[in-house]
Amino acid sequence: MSDFILETAGLSKEFKGFAAVSGVDLKVRRGHIHALIGPNGAGKTTVFNLLTKFLPPTTGTIHFEGQDITTEAPAATARRGLIRSFQISATFPGLTVLENVRIGLQRKLGTGFHFWRSEKSLDALNGKAMELLESVDLGRFADTITGEMPYGRKRALEIATTLALEPTMMLLDEPTQGMGHEDIERVVALIRKVSEGRTILMVEHNLSVVANLCDRITVLTRGSVLAEGSYEEVSRDPRVLEAYVGSADINDAHH
C-alpha cells in the first residue's frame, strides 16, 4: 500500500476561462492531519469540491487508496470512506440530534429503500448512535431538534455523523470558522481525537489551529500550490509571507 492515501496530478478546474484551480499536485500521507491554507479566493474550497466529486475537474486525476476516482459519482466516493464536511455546518436541522447520527449509520443496514418497513427497525442503531454522541459530548442533547442548537454544537454533531460512516479520510472545510475561543479549543481537541487511525485534510484560516494541529501544510494561491512542508518550513518561506498581505500574520499566529 502506498504511503499516500490521496494523490492528485495536474488537477485543474476552469470556470468559463477563469482558472480557479490549476495544476495542483497534492499528496496526502496516510495518518496525517494535512492543512490546506491560502488567502481568500485561492481555490481551497474548489479543491475540496473536486476531491469529493461535487465538481468535475477540467483536467487532471484523483487517486484515493490507489484507485482512480476522477470520474466517480460523489455518493460513490463517499462510500469509499472519503467523507467531507462543509463550510457552513451541514446537519439536518428538522431532525433530532439522534436521528442525524442515525442517517450516517443507516446506510449499513441496507434498508434505505424499504418504504414498507417501520422506522422502529432503526432503533437497533440507537446504542451506537448514543456512543458517537457521547464521544462529542452531545449525549444529553439526543432528543433536541438540531436546528435549535448553537453553532458550535452543530459542528460537533456534524463530526459525529461523519464518524458514523467510519471514514478512512475526512475532509474538513474550515471547522473552526465563526467560533469563539472556547468552541475552537473544543473542536481542536475533537479533531485531534478523531484523527487517530485516520487521515484528515482540512481547510483552515486560523493559523494557530493549523500550527498546533497539522503535520503538513500546503499553501495555495491563485489556484496553484505555492509551498508545501511542515509549519516551520512554510512559515519561513518568503513567498508564503509575501502571499499573505501584512506578512506579520503568519508569525504572530504562534502566540
Add this chain to the structure above:
Amino acid sequence: MTINNNGMFARATPLLFGALFIIGLVAPFAVYPTFLMKILCFGLFACAFNLLLGFAGLLSFGHAAFLGTAGYACGMLVRDLGVTPEVGILGGTLAAAILGWVFGVLAIRRSGIYFAMITLALAQMVFFFALQWKATGGEDGLQGVPRGHLFGLIDLSNNIAMYYLVFAVFCAGFFIIHRTIHSPFGQILKAIRENEPRAVSLGYDVAKYKLLAFVLSAALAGMAGATKTLVFQLASLTDVHWHMSGEVVLMTLLGGLGTILGPLVGAGVIVSLQSELADKVGSWVTVIMGVIFVLCVLLFRRGIVGELQALIKRAGIN
C-alpha cells in the same frame, strides 16, 4: 418541551385515526355517498402529492397525468376488456407507476422550477395524447364504464357498497403513505429534503431515493384516479388537464403541506366549496378558489391542519 409535545402528538395520533376511521364507517348514512367518495378520491390524490412535495421537497406540476392515465387505464380495462373492478384499480395504479417512472427518470435530476416545468411539459403531452387517441374518446372521454362486481361477487352499482370499496382503497393508500413517511426510506427522504449536499456526502444516491418517492406518489395518485373512474363511471380530459395539477397543489397547501391529514382536509374543503358554489356562482368558482389560495399563502401558510397543530403546540407549552 419539544420532547413532551412530540410525545403528546404520538399518543394522540392513534386515537385521532381511530375516531376518523369510525366516522368514515358511519358517514355514508348521514351524507350523500357520492359526495363522500369524491372527497376520498381527491383526498388520496392530494395525500399522494403531499408525499412528494411535503416529504421529498419535489414540486410536481404534472400530477394530473397520473390521476388521469390511471383513470383511462382502469376504464378501458373494465369497460373494454371486462375485468373485475379490483383488477381495474390495480391495472390503473400500475399504469400510473410506470408513467411515474418515465417522468421521474426524465425530470429527477433537475430541481426547483425546472423540475416543475419538465413535469408540466410531460403531463401536457399526456393530455394531448388523451385528446387525440380514439380509444380514450377524445373530447367525450371514456363514458359508460360499468362499476361491475367486486371480486365478481359484490354488486358495486349499490352506492353504499361502492362507498366502502372507496373507503378501503383510501385507507390502504393512506396507510402506505403513513408507513412510507415513518420508514427507513422516509428518514432518508427527510434528510435529503433538509440538506441534499450533506445526504450526498454521506454516500446516498439521492436521485434514486427521489425516483422511488416519485414512483410511489404517482402510483398512489393513480390508485385515486382509477377508483374515481369507477365511482363516476367516467374518465375525462378534466382529470389530465393542467388545472387538475394546480388544484391538487391548492388542496395540499390549504390543508397543510407536510402534515399527514392536511391534504384530506384540503380536498374536503375544495370539493365541498365546488359542489356548493357551482350552481350559485357559476364560473366565479375559479375566482373564489384563487382568492382562497392567495389568502392561504399570505395569512396561514401552514394550512388548516398545520395551523391547528401549531396552536395545540403553543397551548401545550403555556
